[in-house]
Amino acid sequence: MPTPGSPFGRGNPSSGGSRTPNDRDPSRSPLYSVNPSADDKSSSASRNPFAVAVRFVGACFAPTMGRSTNEIFSDGFKSGSQTSASGSNNGSFQGKVRRLSASGIYSSSSQSEPGGMRFTMAEINKATKNFSPSLKVGQGGFGTVYKGKLDDGMLVAVKRAKKSMYDKQMGTEFQSEVQTLARVEHLNLVRFLGYLEFDNERILVVEYVPNGTLREHLDCLHGDCLNLAARLDVAIDVAHAVTYLHMYADHPIIHRDIKSSNILLTENFRAKVADFGFARLGATEIDATHVSTQVKGTAGYLDPEYLKTYQLTEKSDVYSFGVLLVELISGRRPIEPKRDVKERLTPRWAMKKFMDGDAIQVLDPNLPQTPAATLALEKILELSLQCLAPTRQSRPSMRMCAEILWSIRKDFRELWSSDELSQTSQVKSSLE
Numbered sequence: 001m002p003t004p005g006s007p008f009g010r011g012n013p014s015s016g017g018s019r020t021p022n023d024r025d026p027s028r029s030p031l032y033s034v035n036p037s038a039d040d041k042s043s044s045a046s047r048n049p050f051a052v053a054v055r056f057v058g059a060c061f062a063p064t065m066g067r068s069t070n071e072i073f074s075d076g077f078k079s080g081s082q083t084s085a086s087g088s089n090n091g092s093f094q095g096k097v098r099r100l101s102a103s104g105i106y107s108s109s110s111q112s113e114p115g116g117m118r119f120t121m122a123e124i125n126k127a128t129k130n131f132s133p134s135l136k137v138g139q140g141g142f143g144t145v146y147k148g149k150l151d152d153g154m155l156v157a158v159k160r161a162k163k164s165m166y167d168k169q170m171g172t173e174f175q176s177e178v179q180t181l182a183r184v185e186h187l188n189l190v191r192f193l194g195y196l197e198f199d200n201e202r203i204l205v206v207e208y209v210p211n212g213t214l215r216e217h218l219d220c221l222h223g224d225c226l227n228l229a230a231r232l233d234v235a236i237d238v239a240h241a242v243t244y245l246h247m248y249a250d251h252p253i254i255h256r257d258i259k260s261s262n263i264l265l266t267e268n269f270r271a272k273v274a275d276f277g278f279a280r281l282g283a284t285e286i287d288a289t290h291v292s293t294q295v296k297g298t299a300g301y302l303d304p305e306y307l308k309t310y311q312l313t314e315k316s317d318v319y320s321f322g323v324l325l326v327e328l329i330s331g332r333r334p335i336e337p338k339r340d341v342k343e344r345l346t347p348r349w350a351m352k353k354f355m356d357g358d359a360i361q362v363l364d365p366n367l368p369q370t371p372a373a374t375l376a377l378e379k380i381l382e383l384s385l386q387c388l389a390p391t392r393q394s395r396p397s398m399r400m401c402a403e404i405l406w407s408i409r410k411d412f413r414e415l416w417s418s419d420e421l422s423q424t425s426q427v428k429s430s431l432e
């Protein structure tokens, strides 16, 4: 049983952690939870006219590795059926995904699915107390985010598009987000609940994730900083979510904006990947290996090959994930303009240190330098190096990243336990 301050708890060992493996929310068990109907041609997503409109006849991103998807993603936990939001207090989401009619007005799923609901402007106004500033939880490129409470007590995040975005571009962005969100469902993705187009309002309703962004936690804005075990869990959660997107049944979905401020944490410090505003369908035409598109994403996380060629593949997400891994282990932002010129581009600096055999310099000063941490650090940097390869062919798949991270986490836990044992026996013998 981990002691307070174990790497399995939150916070530095010295400051006392609060989370243990046994704290895992049982609802997390199926780490790879696909809506059973999501891949079914007769599913709600398929009946969604927006989803149908963008459905392509195309090549599947077929798993190429030996193990089955369920096997790969069971992660040692019992696989199960539909899950609710891990660690969030949103109540149950089961069966509550809303459908859109061809006119963009909700048609309730309540006739066919128990628990299905219908959003109206009145409901949204009530849920957010008329968009009360006291319920504002954030502001992003899309607009303002409010915390809302539906009549049944479910907490939701209401994303209200800024008025300046009611142009054609905004329409495209909005439709893109809706189309993508409506189709995907995974424990480590922020769940889409519905949307509303009413007069000049464009509103998305998504699962409320209560514990802030990963970036805030790396900045220690919520109390203790995340310890290394929690960071490894986050990395694995993100890898699962993005693998799910890349292996999505009909076509790969490329997130395009993987970054620490798009990763939200639950009360149990598990990660949910948010913000599909930039997501685009991946390559879908037979023989297609990439899609050409406008450059989108966030500085510091952008794949240089995508910047050069405008060709987007899943490997652009892998690159961004490599940047995220460096951020997780160093605590630094991808770009740190105030630092010495050699340290401004964090991934470049970290890779140089790693190649020079000086990886320890990269470890976040908020993390204790234990043998277990040092080993995990080196392995994480090695994986980052692969993800950050200049050419996409040399980068691993996101699925491979998840597998490597499992093994890093396993080794970390084992070594940490033996560190703990030897420290305990040293303390004992010094007391004797």
Ligand SMILES: Nc1ncnc2c1ncn2[C@@H]1O[C@H](COP(=O)(O)OP(=O)(O)OP(=O)(O)O)[C@@H](O)[C@H]1O
Pocket (backbone or CB within 6 Å): 137, 138, 139, 140, 141, 142, 143, 144, 145, 157, 159, 190, 206, 207, 208, 209, 210, 212, 213, 257, 261, 262, 264, 274, 275
């Ligand atoms: N589902 C959610 N649950 C709880 N808080 C959320 C949720 N979605 C967003 N937020 C909060 O609102 C903030 C803004 O989110 P939003 O997705 O609009 O923009 P962003 O990702 O921060 O920026 P950008 O749009 O430039 O990518 C987030 O940083 C987070 O604090």
